[in-house]
Amino acid sequence: MHVKTTSPDCSGIAQQLAVPISGRGRVLPVALLALAITACAPSEPTALDANGIRSTFVDRSFRYTGGPGGDLLSGTLTFRADGALDVITTGGQRDGGRWTIEGDRMCSLFLALRRPELRCFTIYANPNRRYSTSHGFTLRPV
Numbered sequence: 001m002h003v004k005t006t007s008p009d010c011s012g013i014a015q016q017l018a019v020p021i022s023g024r025g026r027v028l029p030v031a032l033l034a035l036a037i038t039a040c041a042p043s044e045p046t047a048l049d050a051n052g053i054r055s056t057f058v059d060r061s062f063r064y065t066g067g068p069g070g071d072l073l074s075g076t077l078t079f080r081a082d083g084a085l086d087v088i089t090t091g092g093q094r095d096g097g098r099w100t101i102e103g104d105r106m107c108s109l110f111l112a113l114r115r116p117e118l119r120c121f122t123i124y125a126n127p128n129r130r131y132s133t134s135h136g137f138t139l140r141p142v
Contacts, residue, residue: 045124045132049104053123056131057099057106066137076142087113106133 048056057079067073075089085097085108097110107120122134131139
């Protein structure tokens with residue numbers, strides 16, 4: 001997955017902490033390594049770039065929840081490789097549309113569920129394979 005991140009560069013952390021300790025065991029180096037890796041993990045969402053969006057979403061389905069302005073919308077989105085977008089709301093309403101990538105933003109257009117206008121937004125990778133959008137949705141792989 002390709003992400004734009006501002007987290008610290010933690011390459012080589014294992015080499016820095018792999019120092020032999022005399023004594024009964026090696027519990028301390030393992031504990032330090034675990035603590036360091038945890039500290040280096042991104043603690044806040046990171047924006048996906050165009051390649052990250054493509055590798056994450058093409059030919060995959062996601063459950064969506066949320067919405068702009070506090071509206072609660074939910075259902076399933078499927079992002080087809082040919083740019084088609086399939087939508088099934090939790091209430092069973094079906095729609096189609098198109099999706100594309102412009103710069104490092106995903107853009108979508110629905111035919112019936114909302115006015116047919118192209119909307120572009122940033123997608124953020126969150127812990128536990130969840131994604132969020134700059135316009136108020138959470139996405140989970142199906």
